[in-house]
Amino acid sequence: MADIALKQVTKKFKHNVALNAVSIDIKDKEFYVIFGPAGAGKTTLLNTIAGIVVPEEGVVTMNGKVVNSLEPEDRNVAMVFENYALYPHLTVYDNMASPLRSPKYRQPESKIREEVHRVAKILRIDWLLQRLPSELSNGQRQRVSLGRALVRNPEVFLMDEPLTHLDAKLRHQMRAEFKEMQANLNTTTIYVTHDYMEALSLGDRIAVLNEGRIEQIGTPDDIYYRPATEFVAQAFGEPEINILTADVVNKGGSMHMNLLGNSDHFPVPAQVKGILEDSGLNAVRVGFRPKDIKYSFSDDSASSLRAAVYSIEPLGSKAILTVHVDGRLIRLIAAADLEAKPDQPIYLKFNVDEAIFFDPETKRFIARAGKKGGRSVG
Amino acid sequence: MGHKNPWNQALKNAALALYALFALFPLFWMLLISFKHDREMFNTIFVFHPTLDNYRVLFSSGEYIGYFLNNVYVSVGAVLLSLVVGVPAAYALARFDFKGKENLAFTFLSFRFAPEMLIILPLFLIYQKIGLYDTPFGLIWVYQLISLPFIIWILRGYFEDISPEIEHAGRVDGYSWWRVFLKINMPLIRPGMVAAALLSFIFVWNNFTFALLLAGQDVVTSTVASLKYISSDTVHYGQMAAAVTISALPEVILALLIQKHLVRGLSMGAVKG
Numbered sequence: 149m150a151d152i153a154l155k156q157v158t159k160k161f162k163h164n165v166a167l168n169a170v171s172i173d174i175k176d177k178e179f180y181v182i183f184g185p186a187g188a189g190k191t192t193l194l195n196t197i198a199g200i201v202v203p204e205e206g207v208v209t210m211n212g213k214v215v216n217s218l219e220p221e222d223r224n225v226a227m228v229f230e231n232y233a234l235y236p237h238l239t240v241y242d243n244m245a246s247p248l249r250s251p252k253y254r255q256p257e258s259k260i261r262e263e264v265h266r267v268a269k270i271l272r273i274d275w276l277l278q279r280l281p282s283e284l285s286n287g288q289r290q291r292v293s294l295g296r297a298l299v300r301n302p303e304v305f306l307m308d309e310p311l312t313h314l315d316a317k318l319r320h321q322m323r324a325e326f327k328e329m330q331a332n333l334n335t336t337t338i339y340v341t342h343d344y345m346e347a348l349s350l351g352d353r354i355a356v357l358n359e360g361r362i363e364q365i366g367t368p369d370d371i372y373y374r375p376a377t378e379f380v381a382q383a384f385g386e387p388e389i390n391i392l393t394a395d396v397v398n399k400g401g402s403m404h405m406n407l408l409g410n411s412d413h414f415p416v417p418a419q420v421k422g423i424l425e426d427s428g429l430n431a432v433r434v435g436f437r438p439k440d441i442k443y444s445f446s447d448d449s450a451s452s453l454r455a456a457v458y459s460i461e462p463l464g465s466k467a468i469l470t471v472h473v474d475g476r477l478i479r480l481i482a483a484a485d486l487e488a489k490p491d492q493p494i495y496l497k498f499n500v501d502e503a504i505f506f507d508p509e510t511k512r513f514i515a516r517a518g519k520k521g522g523r524s525v526g
Numbered sequence: 527m528g529h530k531n532p533w534n535q536a537l538k539n540a541a542l543a544l545y546a547l548f549a550l551f552p553l554f555w556m557l558l559i560s561f562k563h564d565r566e567m568f569n570t571i572f573v574f575h576p577t578l579d580n581y582r583v584l585f586s587s588g589e590y591i592g593y594f595l596n597n598v599y600v601s602v603g604a605v606l607l608s609l610v611v612g613v614p615a616a617y618a619l620a621r622f623d624f625k626g627k628e629n630l631a632f633t634f635l636s637f638r639f640a641p642e643m644l645i646i647l648p649l650f651l652i653y654q655k656i657g658l659y660d661t662p663f664g665l666i667w668v669y670q671l672i673s674l675p676f677i678i679w680i681l682r683g684y685f686e687d688i689s690p691e692i693e694h695a696g697r698v699d700g701y702s703w704w705r706v707f708l709k710i711n712m713p714l715i716r717p718g719m720v721a722a723a724l725l726s727f728i729f730v731w732n733n734f735t736f737a738l739l740l741a742g743q744d745v746v747t748s749t750v751a752s753l754k755y756i757s758s759d760t761v762h763y764g765q766m767a768a769a770v771t772i773s774a775l776p777e778v779i780l781a782l783l784i785q786k787h788l789v790r791g792l793s794m795g796a797v798k799g
Contacts, residue, residue, distance in 0.1 A: 195694075198694070199697075199698075200694045200697065219703075220694070220697035220698050221697050221699075221701060221702055223698075227695070229694070229695060231691055233689065233692050233695040234695075235696075236714065237713045237714060246696075246699050247699035247700055250699050250705075251700060251701070251702070251705070252700030253699075296695075
């Protein structure tokens, strides 16, 4: 049970800066998700906390104590590796028992037997205990790797993309099981993923990492509704948010955006207007989530924008509709049974109350009219 | 499907049998003449009166045992030293990155390229000067040129096949670096170590050039000792054959014993993909 903190941690590999002045603060018993694309530095971050990698600059503390020079075996952390890292010459039982047989965390054999069986039962691998890792499927190996961590009673659980290499169905299943496990774990957990669905569903808080830097730290609501940068907005949500550049136009007392060649249909919400005026910006970047754009095939041109169908991707319960207007593509969510021909005219209605406004220079968040999402940190 | 294969199989078996005959016949012949009297040596081929005289002469003087034991000391010593030095070297080459790493690795391999005759003369002079001529340690040291490259190159491959994540997992589980090396790395490279050690052992056991020219009086190995059977007036083929048979025995026995440790694919399943 521990607080973990990283202050200005920098780690370089030859000329590549993997972590750049990263500072995060993890509270005791928190389920903390570190989210980022491939190469962002997530595994390096986890390795820094585990002690496998020593940072060039910065301080790693556990419970307030600086642990930079503490060896991994002394830190009392349990880690689940992305590629499972099972000992190939030991059976499943011995793999799971191995931490409890180490000099540091030794337990008597009777206790070991009890613990291994208990965890194996929870993970439903109790019938595999005598097999070798080479005789298991990927899903089974992942559970053994998880089991090896769960038999311990560590200060913190570190999980490096544990669900990444499982097939989609198993992944969704395991995500639900993780959620349940998380409630029972009662231990600080740091979970690394590049899947935004896992991040949003499992995390108490999420830290978004990009190219070694923290983009934003916040609750799932913060991250989704008030993303700090365009990168964060684009990373969360499938299909991706549509971010468009718009000129700000003042029309008789109210502010409008000149968007997609049209300014009548995009009034700036009142809550945002004040902030925009203060910033003195002439142009903004505005993002619309696909679910905040409505469509219709009948011309209701009073408030609709005309576009043309580009493609439809049916996905079972819904479909992704891509349309093109004013030279660019916009993605929407549509009903699963939608039928349309390419280049067929279609009329869009944008919900500006849910739109997210970004500064065109810094790509950072300016304002949003909707109420959801508290103040974000960073 | 059916009609061609039985003939193919029979043909393949026949070819293999022929090759086996070709390869094994000299050994069989050697075994045979070790049981023959000198006077029957050039007479019949397979029908003769077997005798243990050759072996009796060999062991009676007690000299041969000495040569045999010398060979044992020097060969085992060389392989052990190679393992002690080579295993960490292989680990370093597999895991760490440093300037000139590939050059160094290739240098180790290059020891095997040069024929021994090439360096024997300068080495002889150097050995004389530093007093290592005709000493067991001198031979063990020069045998490293033969045994070390195998150990380093084979084990480097095995270490590279072990994902570093497995070592990390061991550290996080509570084992110190050294314990991880002993309990996780060593069992996984054991097949490689056994194979490399056996190969090295065979080459140093059979070595003739170095044993002849850098030793010879006090330290006489069984390979060099077989020269003694070529005396000025006659060649005692029977005794030479007996000496060589006994000399070859350890290698054959070792190879047979070690087979069960040469297990492939131990690492499969440890790491995804």
